[in-house]
Amino acid sequence: MATPSPSRVLDTPPTPEVPERVAVLLPMPFPGPFDYKLPPGLVLHAGDIVTVPLGKRQATGVVWDTTPHLPPDLATPSTQSPIAANRLRPVLSKLDVAPLPAELRRFIDWVAAYTLSPPGMVLAMTLRPHMQGQPTPTMGWLATTPLPAGLRATPARQKILALLADGVPRATTELAQAAGTSPGVVRGLVDAGALHAVRLGPANPFGRPDPAYCPPVLEGAQQHAAEALRQSVRDNRFSVTLLEGVTGSGKTEIYQEAIATCLTEGRQALVLLPEIALSAQWVERFARRFGVRPAIWHSEAGQKTRRLTWAGAADGSAPVIAGARSALFLPFHKLGLIIVDEEHEGVFKQEEGVTYNARDMAVVRGRLAGFPVVLASATPSLETLANAHTGRYHHLMLPTRHGGASMPETTVLDMREAPPPRGRFLSTLMVDAINQTLERGEQAMLFLNRRGYAPLTLCRACGHRMECPRCTAWLVEHRARRILACHHCDHVEPLPESCPACSAEQSLTAIGPGIERITEEAHDLFPEARVLVMSSDMTGGAAATAEAVNSISRQEVDLIIGTQMVAKGWHFPHLTLVGVVDADLGLGGADLRAGERTIQLLHQVAGRAGRASAPGRVLLQSYTPEHPVMQALLSGDFNTFMEQEAAQREPGFWPPYGRLAALIVSADTMAEADATAAQLGHNAPYGDGIEVLGPAPAPLALLRGRHRRRLLLRTRRSIAVQPILRRWLGMVTPARGTRIDVDIDPISFF
Structure with missing residues (x-):
């Protein structure tokens, strides 16, 4: 039976008298590599990809280094004793593929130790594509030496034999095309014994980039x-x-x-x-x-x-x-x-x-x-x-x-002073600016980082809100598909005709705008405009997105309406106006990075405007124009805002001036989640520069049907969190079915 243990990989073939062992890391959630016997005649080195027995089946793994090169705060000494050599099962075979390089193996060990993950799960991110099978090798042909006696040498056959005289094998189609003959002529030579097959290996589909092909003019x-x-x-x-x-x-x-x-x-x-x-x-x-x-x-x-x-x-x-x-x-x-x-x-x-x-x-x-x-x-x-x-x-x-293009002019529209008409979400100033842009033959964009038609559906009669039964989240209406969907799990249900709580007919109403609702409004306000929606729900995959981008570049689109996917580095030379429907979205809640994320997103969206010769303009609809994020966007002073953010975080050693690690407890029942979270809270580490926040319900206290509790470990920058977490987790025994997930350096707190 294979068992985890410290092992040794030899560079020399094993001797029959002394059975040797190798450590093999499998792409599975085991705590470390397993020891296997090295069969006589099989030479293995660290990095070789091998097939080994695992229980009643076979598995693909990698011959692993015995001593990970890790800094002291990440290293975890093994407590396993080597298993007797006579109990080891042998490696079955070595695969004919390139071994994993030493630097990649060190990287995998480092990532596993830093994130407190099983090393095999990190290896799986490298090995899974290989485990799905290697590219099928193609077969080519070489001339047989000597040629068969009595071979009929037609002109077409002579052309093929002349091509192969250089000793370079070629596939059937390539050979026929180069000789100007049909593939049947090649097959005829094969049948006559004049050609023999050789393995060409996988075709190389990658061109060789030329560094001198078209260098830019930079100044x-x-x-x-x-x-x-x-x-x-x-x-x-x-x-x-x-x-x-x-x-x-x-x-x-x-x-x-x-x-x-x-x-x-x-x-x-x-x-x-x-x-x-x-x-x-x-x-x-x-x-x-x-x-x-x-x-x-x-x-x-x-x-x-x-x-x-x-x-x-x-x-x-x-x-x-x-x-x-x-x-x-x-x-x-x-x-x-x-x-x-x-x-x-x-x-x-x-x-x-x-x-x-x-x-x-x-x-x-x-x-x-x-x-x-x-x-x-x-x-x-x-x-x-x-x-x-x-x-x-x-x-x-x-x-x-x-190229001399200027940064766009930014204006914040105070929605308290100039609210949109009843039932609308675009202010009259925004509508006027879009009309003027379209009249000039330029393109405009409306941005709202919210998918669907509306984020909330409620009953006007009793106030019931349509919620996901598996998550702490409202259901989002997608009117085009007549469904309510949860954006945190796969729950979908038809849009009901009556309230499920009070049975009132036609009482459900959409609250707030989503991208579909803004698109509906845009069609009413700009009936002549050619509108394109860019959202992960509506655009499709990479190919569909590429076609959408090309149509924008060809000026086949007048008005682009998009979610955050339109903020990612696109270059639209004819786009001169960007309108943000709800610039305040994302600023609420207790997220540490809310302000930072919002200014980054809106700054990137604004950057789509005026990237060519025509000047750009950005309009931000906001109910809190005095907010520091809005003021920074208005002035264009991103760096000053980030300096203010840093000044707020540094005294309490919040990142990047301290370290964070989140423990997320999840279980099928609330009682089980609370019990394990309480254990963690009781055994929480303490000391100078160490603080534990929680346990408390996570913002998404129910996610995909599992109840969630969260604890947050915060330390000074000089204190490594991994040794603390290993000791802490070792003091807790979760109930069966309860899981503790560790998130080192969390960036979200859902």
Whole structure:
């Protein structure tokens, strides 16, 4: 029986007299690797991918290092005793694929230790694409030597044999096309014994980017920033650079110069993007610069594409990969640069399973392997700004837009003084501005970060509110589909004709606007306008989004109405007016980062306007125009606002001046959740610079049918939370069916 234990991987073949053991990490939630016997004649090294028995089935795993290279506060000494060698089960086979590099194995161990996750679950993010099967190799043909006696040498056959005289195997279709013959001629030579099959291996679908294909013309601060990034890549050592620039300042073009240098140096580059949808326009910009498209990695890519990209990362045939946060765990052959675009985006934090922030883990991977990392944003996170101000990160600033374009003029519309007409949500000032923009033949955008038709449906007769039965959340009306849906789980129900509480007929009414309701209003107010809605509910996947973006660029759209997906770095040269329907949305509640998130989102949305020669304008509808966020947007002074945020957080050692870790208890019943939460509260750590808040019901006290309680550990920056959490969790025994999830460095508090 395989059992976890410390092990040793030998570089020399085992001797038959002394059975040797290897540690194999499986992509499963075990606390560590398992020991297996090394069969005679099989040579294995750390990183090799193998097949091993596990119970009554077989599993794919990786031969693992016996001693993780971790800092003292993350290391967890093993308490397992080695199992007797005669009880070990043998490794079944070694797979014919590239081994996982040592730097990736160290990275996996580090992420597991930092997030308090089973290392196998971190490994699964690397190994799962491989476990779905490798790309099928294709077969090619070479001429048989000597040729069969009496072979009939027609002109078509002679052309094929002449092509193969160089000794390079070719597939049937390629060979026929190059010789100007039909595939039947190739098959005839095969049948005659004149050709024999050879394995070509997986086709390489990735073009080779040309660093000199179409370099941009950069001047002033842009040229300085580009050269600084080029030099960081040439130095080939760990560094982190914050590339901060106003929207439209050319950050993408500048960090592409770092990619060009990385390619020239013979190394691979990874670009992390916050949105799958954004990849379409980004890929086109990359192709214009380098002549080919990069490899793409995200959840909407098919299994074949993901397998090819995984293999291309491993053998180096994919020089540049752009993708979502999970691309960080690809087995790169020679990774030399990571770019995190829009580094402030919350989507880089994975909230379920292994909870990690891809921005922070990108920095860790760069440090472990010794290469530069670039964080790019117009609105950097407070954590990144703090690291830049203390000198831990280099800081490059781009204060002006590229090509002479000016920043848009921002106006806050006080909705208390000029409310919209009854039953409407757009002020008359907003409507007038849109009409003027459309009359000039320019494009306008309305932004509301709320999906559906309305966020709340209630009964006018009894006041009943339609709530999700599985979550502490209201049901959102989606009128086009005649449903009420929960945006936290998969609960959906038909829109009822009568109130389920008092049975009053036709008494249910929609409260507040969603994106569908604003679209309905826009059709009434601007009947001649060509309207396009960009929302994850209505746009579809990456392909549909790419087509929507192209139609905007071709000026086939007059008015764009969107949720937060329109804020992500799009370049619409004909868009001159951006209107924010509810600028106050997101400022309520007790979220630590509410103000920071709101100003980042609205600043990014505003940045879509006036990116070409025509000047831009931004209108913010607000009921609290005196709020610091609104005032900062009005003045355009993002940095002063962030300095004020920092001043508020530093005295209480809130991030980035302290450390946070959340414990989320979830159970099927309220009593079970309360019991485990009470245990945690009773055994809570204490000491100078250590504080525990809670237990208390989570803001979403019921989520997907499970009751939730939350505790928050806060410490000074100098105190590591992992050893504290390990001791704390070791003192608590949760009831069966009760789960305790750990979130290191939480960014949301739902």
